Amino acid sequence: MLVPTPAWDDPAKRRVWAVRAASERDVDDLLNLLAYHLTTKGRQRSRTSISTYRLYGLAVRDWIAWAWPPGAEGPRVPLLKATEDDVDRWLAELLDQGGHLSEGSKPLTPSTAAAYLAGLRALYRALVWAGAIDRNPALEVRAPRDPTPRNERRPALAYPLYIRLLEHLSGDGAQEVRDRAAIRLMGDAGLRVAEVEALDVGDVDLGEQLVIVRAGKGGKRRSVPMTRALTAALVAWLGVRRAHAVPGEEALFVNLGGRKAKGRRLRAYSIRRFLDRYYRELGFPERYRGAHTLRHLAGTRFYQASGDIHAVAALLGHADVSTSAIYAKMDRSRLRELVSRLDG
Structure with a gap:
């Protein structure tokens, strides 16, 4: 039977709806509850990033696939009766075997498993708030820690490889022009991939040569x-974009294909997809895969130029300056210079 989505702001109904959703394995309504709670009660509230919603949603879906x-x-583990031991077993399987949404998935890294745990904690916070349970079973579970330093887990893309990547996209086809501009926003300006997705045409001020990030991490x-070079790349893309964007579309970057998405906002997962394809085509080492290596490159270049964290x-939108200190560690050129002196 189809049931309408509940109004979670109704105290008289939310407990009934939450218990029903958990008891009937209604994944959509549980995710609806999670989103409502994040938006109205979470630390960032309405400024919660799209990437957080997506990651937490994936974590909740995986947990439910494991428990039921x-x-x-x-269910092998009733969702409303889960214990800390159950959450620990789920995390152990994520780290040893991988996710539970599809067969053949790779074991999760400790940092990704920790993010999944954060998503599960958020779900059970919402269920406690709704009155469906009294205690959050994930609250006291310890997140796994990765012994590998952060600057080694996701290093900055080496600058010579960045140049090779841009040269690989030196043509004047629409996709090359678009992707080159998007890549420069990450590699030259240090934008996160979610920030690139969220950019509108009006966020580019060519006169002042500024990019306005209106909703960075934490809504900043x-x-x-x-x-x-970035300005020139954006000017080139804006000239091409007119022929591909649907009327009224404000997004800076748009899809160039696809029956439904053509001419509409280009999503972060599509950016990650074409980046991974280019990295494979160029034979880049595995450690440099992913969009964040470009942001790390920008941060390293900023530090090399200024020495000022x-x-x-x-420039990177860090709330805590200590977060920026990682780019001093990523500055491999200085480390190589120090080591080369030993040969003298």
């Missing part, structure tokens, strides 16, 4: 100066 496998007559706004924090 699809096709099973009933910042203005980032553009390099001449406060300036790096402002």
